[in-house]
Amino acid sequence: MTIADQVTGSPIAGTADAKSRTAAPAIALPAIGERELRLDLFRGLALWLIFIDHLPTSLLTWFTIRNYGFSDATEIFIFISGYTAAFVYGRAMLDSGFVIATARILRRVWQIYVAHVFLFTIFLAEISYVATSFENPLYTEEMGIMDFLKQPDVTIVQALLLRFRPVNMDVLPLYIVLMLALPVILWSMKWKPDVTLGLSVVLYAVTWEFDLYFSAYPNGFWAFNPLAWQLLFVFGAWCALGGARRMSRILASPVTMWIAIAYLVAAFYVTLTWYVPQLSHFMPKRIEQWMYPIDKTDLDVLRFTHFLALAVLTVRFLPRDWPGLKSPWLRPLIVCGQHSLEIFCLGVFLAFAGHFILAEVAGGPAMHALISLSGILIMWAMAWVISWYKRVADKSGSKTKNAVGNADMAGGG
Amino acid sequence: MKAKVLLSLILLCGGLAAPSARAEDAAPPAPAAPPACEVPSYLLTTDSQLHKVADVVKAGKPLEILVVGSRSTTIPSSEDSSYPARMQAILKEKLPPSEAVHVSVEIQSKKTAEETASTFVKLMDEKRPTLVIWQTGTVDAIRSIDPDEFRRAVTEGVAALQYAGADVVLMNLQYSPRTETMISVPPYLDNMRVVAQEHDIPLFDRFAIMRQWNDQGQFDLFSPSRGPELAKQVHDCLGRALAQFVIDAAHLGPAEQQN
Numbered sequence: 001m002t003i004a005d006q007v008t009g010s011p012i013a014g015t016a017d018a019k020s021r022t023a024a025p026a027i028a029l030p031a032i033g034e035r036e037l038r039l040d041l042f043r044g045l046a047l048w049l050i051f052i053d054h055l056p057t058s059l060l061t062w063f064t065i066r067n068y069g070f071s072d073a074t075e076i077f078i079f080i081s082g083y084t085a086a087f088v089y090g091r092a093m094l095d096s097g098f099v100i101a102t103a104r105i106l107r108r109v110w111q112i113y114v115a116h117v118f119l120f121t122i123f124l125a126e127i128s129y130v131a132t133s134f135e136n137p138l139y140t141e142e143m144g145i146m147d148f149l150k151q152p153d154v155t156i157v158q159a160l161l162l163r164f165r166p167v168n169m170d171v172l173p174l175y176i177v178l179m180l181a182l183p184v185i186l187w188s189m190k191w192k193p194d195v196t197l198g199l200s201v202v203l204y205a206v207t208w209e210f211d212l213y214f215s216a217y218p219n220g221f222w223a224f225n226p227l228a229w230q231l232l233f234v235f236g237a238w239c240a241l242g243g244a245r246r247m248s249r250i251l252a253s254p255v256t257m258w259i260a261i262a263y264l265v266a267a268f269y270v271t272l273t274w275y276v277p278q279l280s281h282f283m284p285k286r287i288e289q290w291m292y293p294i295d296k297t298d299l300d301v302l303r304f305t306h307f308l309a310l311a312v313l314t315v316r317f318l319p320r321d322w323p324g325l326k327s328p329w330l331r332p333l334i335v336c337g338q339h340s341l342e343i344f345c346l347g348v349f350l351a352f353a354g355h356f357i358l359a360e361v362a363g364g365p366a367m368h369a370l371i372s373l374s375g376i377l378i379m380w381a382m383a384w385v386i387s388w389y390k391r392v393a394d395k396s397g398s399k400t401k402n403a404v405g406n407a408d409m410a411g412g413g
Numbered sequence: 414m415k416a417k418v419l420l421s422l423i424l425l426c427g428g429l430a431a432p433s434a435r436a437e438d439a440a441p442p443a444p445a446a447p448p449a450c451e452v453p454s455y456l457l458t459t460d461s462q463l464h465k466v467a468d469v470v471k472a473g474k475p476l477e478i479l480v481v482g483s484r485s486t487t488i489p490s491s492e493d494s495s496y497p498a499r500m501q502a503i504l505k506e507k508l509p510p511s512e513a514v515h516v517s518v519e520i521q522s523k524k525t526a527e528e529t530a531s532t533f534v535k536l537m538d539e540k541r542p543t544l545v546i547w548q549t550g551t552v553d554a555i556r557s558i559d560p561d562e563f564r565r566a567v568t569e570g571v572a573a574l575q576y577a578g579a580d581v582v583l584m585n586l587q588y589s590p591r592t593e594t595m596i597s598v599p600p601y602l603d604n605m606r607v608v609a610q611e612h613d614i615p616l617f618d619r620f621a622i623m624r625q626w627n628d629q630g631q632f633d634l635f636s637p638s639r640g641p642e643l644a645k646q647v648h649d650c651l652g653r654a655l656a657q658f659v660i661d662a663a664h665l666g667p668a669e670q671q672n
Contacts, residue, residue: 056590057624127595134591134637138644141484142589144523144555145596167597211561220557223597278455292607297560297600355594359635 036083037325037334038318043080044337044383047347049073051375054168054351056358058368067275069267070294070306074171078229079307081175081340082236085182086189090241093186102183109179115345116172120159123166126352130359148218158217165216168348170223177214177226178233185234189241197243200234203227208298221297228298232307244315251315260309267306332376335383342386343379350375450650451631456622457658459615463580466663469543475513476504478659479542479579481529483551484522485587494645497546499652500659507660517542525553526563530570537577544659545574546617548584550601560600567608581614582659588623590635615662617655623647 049064050073066072085105093101131146148155148164158164162173188196206212207228213221239247250256270291273279294300324330336343354371361367469476480486480497487495501516508514519536521529526549537545547570553563567583574581585605586598602620609616626647627634636643660666 054594056593057628123594130591130595135639136591136637136643137489137639137641138634138647139485139587139589139591140489141522141551142555142587142592142596144552145592167594213559216557218556220559276455278458281460288610292610293560293564293603352594359591359637364630 036320038314038320038322039080039084040334040337041325041330042076042314042337043084043340044333044335044343046073046076046080047336047340047343047379048333048376050077050171050344051347051351051379052372054348055354055372055375056368058365058372060369060372065310067271069264069271069310070300070303071310074224074296075232075299075303075307077171077340077344078174078178078232079236079311080337082178082233083240085179085233086186086237086240089182090186090189090237093183093190098183098187101186105179105182109176112172112176112179112341115341116162116169116176117160119169119172119345119348120166122349122352123169126356127166129356134359154217161217163215163217165223168351171344173222174224174226174229178230181226181230182237185237189237193238193241193243197234197238200231204231204299213297223297225298231299232304251312256312257316260312263305263309264313267302267309332380332383335387336379339383339386343383346379346382347375350378450653452622452650452654452657453625456618456625457654457661459658459662461609461613461615461662463544463582463615463659463663465578465580466544466659467665470508470512470663470665473511475515476508476544477540477542478504478514478516478544478546479519479536479540480516480546480548481519481521481536482546482548482584483520483524485551486518486520486548488641488644488648491641491645494641494648496648496651496655499649500656501652503653503656504659507656508665523552525556525558525566526550526570527558527566530566530573533570533573534577537574537579541577542579544580544582546582546584546655546659547571547574548619550586550598550605554586554596554598554601557597560604563601564604564608567605568611571608571612571614575612575614580663581612582617582662583609583614584617584655585620588620588627588634590627615658617658619651622651622654626650 049066052060053064053066053073055061061067064073089101089105092104127146128149131143131149134143155164162176165173185196188199204227207225212227213225214227216222235243244251269279270283273283291302294302296303325334354375357371358367466476478497478501480500482497486497492498495518497516497518501514504514504516505512517540519540521532529547529549549567549570550563553566571581571583583605585602589596598620606616623632623634626632632643632647634643634647
């Protein structure tokens with residue numbers, strides 16, 4: 001009856017082949033039907049946190065994880081996306097071969113691209129409105145950002161090329177590039193997963209060493225450098241294709257756990273010094289100089305390890321069969337996580353809309369809290385409607401199409 | 414609401430009472446600031462010191478301050494109410510009457526940190542200030558300059574200013590909630606903080622201070638008002654905070670002033 005059951009339950013088609021398949025190549029996929037609710041849960045959580053982080057700061061912002069350590073919701077989102085994408089399209093690649101899997105991945109990329117362009121249109125509408133209605137003399141300088149409206153010919157073409165990306169619209173282009181690379185990643189994983197992960201680490205290191213980046217318009221570079229962030233994506237894929245299972249002994253070891261805890265505590269302390277500067281007296285200058293700046297663009301090692309530490313503890317203390325995952329209280333998060341592309345776009349749109357209401361209608365903490373909460377409720381409701389629609393569509397659709405349709409639902413998106 | 418009225422009444426009484434107290438005792442806390450200007454002390458605390466400013470004031474020499482900024486340094490058509498002018502007024506009020514304070518302003522609108530820094534050698538030759546307050550970052554954020562390049566430019570600029578013999582205070586961007594969805598500010602804030610830390614110079618956190626005012630409801634920075642009143646009030650408060658910041662960083666508190 002639950003939505004989660006619905007998503008995992010229907011594909012009976014694949015189970016028989018699953019066993020014969022797992023033996024063949026170097027990678028191992030879990031039997032079909034075992035949907036990882038933990039992934040949905042945390043991706044849903046990441047979506048909510050990204051939404052809240054995109055709103056102006058408020059009381060709720062203090063609940064987002066970026067205030068308690070180095071990494072934030074983006075890491076969770078990209079890792080889980082890599083995991084699910086590899087899970088879904090890796091199976092497609094084993095079933096139907098490289099070409100078909102690539103075609104399906106490209107179809108997904110197209111969907112994400114269209115979603116990005118749609119969001120850009122909304123952004124244009126908002127910024128044009130603000131440009132014509134807002135003339136506070138305090139901010140004449142900041143209004144310089146509107147200059148790009150003077151040459152829409154260039155700006156819009158650059159936006160279509162993913163080179164002009166307004167603030168808060170950086171995640172989808174990153175995701176598009178990562179998905180474009182996915183066929184190669186999967187193909188290589190099928191051959192030797194560990195070597196693929198190794199190559200990914202090498203690319204990451206080379207990016208840092210030689211300062212590689214994607215250029216952006218009008219100048220600068222991509223706010224999330226795909227050459228660095230691919231590490232998290234490939235790591236997610238590697239975990240999905242059997243890496244996690246092979247690591248299970250390391251994950252279960254108490255030493256790992258204590259290292260993770262120690263690291264998280266240290267990171268928390270460092271974060272604390274940003275908000276309580278008095279504490280920075282107790283921070284050795286040398287460590288500070290070595291550590292800062294903690295670079296988000298190139299996925300700083302400190303951020304990556306912080307995410308790893310969080311993941312280690314999560315896997316340890318939240319087992320796959322934890323009964324709470326079926327509880328109705330967590331269902332809103334899980335449903336959102338199951339339709340992440342739609343809900344992500346909705347979240348970006350709601351953040352724009354929230355800004356707009358705060359600016360044009362009324363400000364104040366009460367309004368702010370109301371906007372945050374209703375945004376989350378809208379995301380939940382939308383996810384529920386999509387689930388409901390897919391369930392109905394699946395029932396009426398022919399059984400043969402089921403397997404394909406279902407893979408999309410897990411969607412990597 | 415009631416509490417607010419009561420509070421402003423108390424503050425008003427305090428403000429009225431202060432001048433009489435000041436006559437014999439030089440130590441009362443900062444007097445007569447409008448209540449809206451309050452800044453939590455941690456936002457005005459810095460470990461870094463302004464030695465040259467301290468020396469000049471103690472020697473009784475005139476204090477020459479140069480504010481290098483951009484369009485947000487001023488208010489269009491009311492320069493006298495902009496924060497450099499307000500800072501000068503407050504400094505004159507707070508420092509010993511014999512102390513000559515002069516603030517000059519160098520506005521380089523639409524220039525990135527790198528472009529501004531390249532003018533410093535010549536600028537310092539002409540003006541020879543004791544203290545340079547360098548406000549930067551906005552243009553770089555609008556043009557989304559590579560934060561690493563931005564950091565290099567600020568580093569070079571600071572080095573040039575110090576080499577020319579001045580104390581330096583860095584000032585970061587304004588908090589501008591309306592354009593928050595359009596301009597990505599955090600990388601520039603972070604990098605300015607890093608440069609300040611590396612060079613052991615004070616950073617005046619204009620962004621955090623203004624955000625504090627907005628969050629506390631002292632100013633509504635979302636306001637679309639076209640009149641200059643809000644800008645004037647904000648600049649007045651910024652000028653006060655900045656003056657206090659300079660006095661604290663140079664350790665020119667009431668006790669020092671008497672010696």
